[in-house]
Amino acid sequence: MSRAASNLQIDSARLWDTIHETAKFGRTPKGGVRRLTLSAEDKQVRDWFRKACEGAGLEVKVDALGSMFALRKGRDMSKPPVGLGSHLDTQPTGGKYDGILGTLAALEVVRTLNDAGIETEAPLCIVNWTNEEGSRFAPAMMASAAYVGDFTTDDILSRKDAEGVTVGQALDGIGYRGTTPVGAQKLGSFVELHIEQGPILEAEHKTIGVVDSGQGVLWYDGKITGFESHAGSTPMPLRRDALATLxxxxxxxxxxxxxxxxxxxxxxxxxxxxxxSRNVIPGEIAFTADLRSADDAIMNALDRDLRAAVAEIAGKRKVEVTLELIWRKPPTHFDPKLVDAVQNAAEMLGYSHRRITSGAGHDACNLNTRIPTAMVFVPCKDGVSHNELEDATQSDCAAGANVLLHTVLALTGVAS
Known part of the structure; x- marks a missing residue:
């Protein structure tokens, strides 16, 4: 790598400005962001992102599930692109950084390379994955899961939100059902920058988390069927109370x-x-459960123990409980060479760092089943995420973007 490339730094102020500029799309009174996937607010940020990518000289394509791929050409276009990015949708009471930092930092990496006149050997591809959060449509990270073949495109398009709107209808509603088939844009590897969404880095005064693994996820839909009856006249021993069961x-x-x-x-x-009703014993309740571990054996034990506990409780309370496992994501172990590349970048830049496991699921975890993948974490204040109070410092965001930049340079190579 040339001296100019090895000394390259992103524009911290520019990255910070883009984070706060996009935060206006779905801004909440408490300073957070409500930008549910495929909503009007999601369309606003997508339109902004498309324009920004095209302004940076990238060719933007949208696949059949609405994921956006912005390609920067490399010297050798026969090589598959190095992917970088994350997502732009949020939780109903989300913050400015979850996913957004990774997508906008990827844009900043490209802008920095453009400013320096650096051509990479392999091409780069920024990705904004559809519906990472899973707050409107289940499961979470559905677009990246379909990309690697875990779901069919038609299956995902048919998924409905709480109002009965399908993914396909929502895509059409905002004009983001693309023509590129899912999986058509090949990636040679993928690197995702993200806030930690936990307290470890901040507590240990570390700037960079070198993510080497991710927790597996078990998602359940459950239903309790008891019997509705009068709250005043039904003796306690005769109740079949769904809420007490819950x-x-x-x-x-x-x-x-x-x-x-x-x-x-x-x-x-x-x-x-x-x-x-205030004076009716609840007779029916729908519920969800989320259990996670980075150990596959523990995931099996969690499933076994939960089912046994539910059966015991249902029998004791004389109610019916159904428990359906709607999603199982195995634990992720990221590609060792890419993990080392992230660590090498952090060390070269002089940032304090540690190896870390991701407690949350990410698109990179899905992609890792098919292509080499790695993640970079930066601290967030008090470990808070999925909350309007979510916060991170400008210096930490810039540090993460710099590590992303130099990881990508190591993976793509600089054209001579």
Missing amino acids: AEIVLAVETIAKKHGPKAVGTMGEAVIANP
């Missing part, structure tokens, strides 16, 4: 996750009482 299941999930800790976590994130 309370026991919630505590069981917590107990099971702690039992298999520290390498396991468990969450009950949603519960909906059918036809709720």
Whole structure:
């Protein structure tokens, strides 16, 4: 690598400005972002991103699930591009950085290379993956999963949100159902920058997390069917209370996750009482469960223990409980050579760093099943994410972008 390339730094102020510029699309009163996938706000940020990429000289294509691919040519176009990016959709009460940092940092990497007049040997491809968050359509990370063949395009297009709108209808509604077949844009590797979404880097005063693995995920949809009856006239021993049953299941999930800790976590994130009323004992409740571990054996144990606990609780309370595993994502172990490239970049730039496991799922985890993949983490304040209070410093965001830049340069090579 030339001296000019080895000394290259991204424009910190420019990156910071783009983060805050895009935060206006779906801005919330508390300073966060509500930009559900394929919403009007998502269209706004997509249009902005397309224009910014084309302004940087990139050719933008959109696939059949709305994922955006922005290609920067390399000297040798026979080589598959090095992919970089993340996503631009958010949680209902999301922040400015989750996913967004990785996508905008990828844009900043390209802008920096353009400013320096550097041509890479292999091409680069920035990707904005559709529906990473999974807050409107399930499962999360569906577009990258379809890209590697875990789902068919038609399956994903048919998925519905809570209002019954399909992915296909939502894509058409904002004009982002592309003509490029899913998987047609080949990638030779992929590197994703992200905030940690946890407290470890901040607590240890580390600037860069070199991500070497990611937790596997178990997602369940459940339904409790008890019996609705009068809250005043039904004796306690005769009740078939769906909500009391749910309370026991919630505590069981917590107990099971702690039992298999520290390498396991468990969450009950949603519960909906059918036809709720103050003076009616709940008779039907739909719920979700989310259990995770980076150890496949522990994932099996979590599933076994949860099913056993649910069966025991249902029998004791004389209710029916159905529990459907709707998604199982195995633990991720990122490509060792790419992980080393991230670490080498951090060391070359003089940033404090540590190896780390990702507690959250990411598009890079899906892609790793088919192509070499790695991730770069930077700290977020108090480890808070999926919250309007999500925050990160300009210097840490810039550091992550610089590590991304030099990892990409190591992977693509600089044309002579």
